[in-house]
């Protein structure tokens with residue numbers, strides 16, 4: 001009990017102690033709270049003060065920003081004002097300009113109105129004119145129809161007249177005999193002076209002396225006269241005059257077109273079925289190739305070498321034959337052409353269109369009644385003048401190759417272009433088959449002038465040329481005897497044997513004698529002129545048309 005009482009007493013002490021501690025703590029807490037509240041009040045007062053300061057700062061900042069903005073706005077307004085003032089000035093100026101334009105345009109408008117009314121009057125007048133013209137055009141159209149009709153009629157008549165002209169030309173040709181000789185004297189060329197200087201025969205001014213040549217019968221243009229210095233039997237110097245008459249003589253001034261004009265009809269007769277041969281004869285350098293072909297690059301002159309003013313007989317004849325064949329289509333004719341290009345050198349044949357660039361084949365010439373065949377030689381169907389020119393150029397190159405290989409042999413070989421023409425007329429059932437030979441003969445100079453004395457190859461060439469040219473003369477002379485039984489020595493040379501079917505009574509022959517104008521060549525010219533005179537004196541009978549009617 002005592003323990004319990006002691007315990008209660010200690011517990012009461014503890015309780016008292018605890019109570020006192022609590023009160024002390026509560027009092028302390030009250031004190032702390034009172035101190036905190038004071039601090040809070042103080043802080044709140046400070047905070048209020050800070051807020052006021054901050055608000056003042058904010059207000060001041062805002063005011064300064066607003067002042068800046070105000071300043072910017074003021075400047076912007078000032079700028080805007082200036083810009084507007086400028087715009088206003090400009091607008092004022094443009095209004096002033098527009099006012100000026102307006103006043104001009106009003107004036108222009110007034111002018112235009114008066115022009116307009118004048119034009120309207122003009123239109124009325126023109127409309128009246130137009131009506132008149134329309135009526136006139138209608139009348140002219142009617143006239144044109146009439147003219148076309150009468151043109152067609154005239155064209156028909158012209159075609160018939162052309163046929164008649166061709167027939168008459170052939171008849172005249174037949175009456176005059178079928179060998180014609182034309183002589184052509186070439187102008188002096190630069191090479192003449194070069195050669196004369198080289199041979200010491202040039203005049204003091206470096207030019208070569210010209211032969212004394214005259215053309216007595218200007219109107220007929222068929223005579224040439226050469227005045228040659230010589231010696232009498234007693235040794236006195238003499239001057240002899242040699243006059244030669246041919247079918248036509250061309251002076252150095254004659255153009256290629258002038259020469260062709262005279263030869264055109266003859267070449268054209270191949271379309272009528274006449275075998276025709278044209279030989280260019282003369283000494284080396286006398287103008288044979290120039291007359292037949294033209295300048296060196298004559299077949300390379302664009303698409304149409306025949307239109308070149310220097311073009312020779314061959315390109316012109318080819319162009320004309322194709323043109324005429326085309327025109328004759330209206331009359332029912334259809335023509336086929338084929339060609340061969342050969343060279344005769346040392347009496348042998350070289351095929352200039354052969355497969356090899358230098359032909360080594362041995363060719364034989366075979367004849368039947370109308371046709372001549374050269375074995376192993378190329379025959380090319382020809383479809384256009386351009387194709388012919390290309391082949392002629394090829395042949396020319398081949399000849400040059402051979403010439404380079406064989407020392408200028410082109411002057412010492414004959415070149416033969418054979419153009420075979422076959423025609424058929426579906427309306428009349430006529431058909432024809434004829435050949436045009438265009439032959440550039442080798443230089444005709446005599447042995448003494450051919451440089452053959454010192455060179456055996458030259459001697460062989462010169463002998464071969466002489467043989468073939470004299471065979472040609474013999475054949476022509478034999479044909480001139482006009483005897484059915486006469487022996488014609490065609491076989492004496494490859495040239496005459498090749499051309500057998502195109503020489504003689506059945507065909508037309510033209511010898512184009514080329515002559516140099518130079519004094520140094522005068523004696524050769526006289527020889528050529530004498531040869532041509534013999535040919536000209538030959539009268540070969542009537543040419544026969546190689547024409548038959550089918551059915």
Ligand SMILES: Nc1ncnc2c1ncn2[C@@H]1O[C@H](COP(=O)(O)OP(=O)(O)OP(=O)(O)O)[C@@H](O)[C@H]1O
Pocket residue numbers: 185186187189191282283284285286287288289290291295410411442443514
């Ligand atoms: N009518 C002419 N007009 C202008 N030049 C010409 C005329 N005839 C010839 N010639 C010129 O004279 C020179 C000799 O002519 P070309 O070559 O035709 O002679 P050629 O007789 O054929 O000679 P070759 O026997 O050597 O073949 C060439 O330069 C040629 O251009």
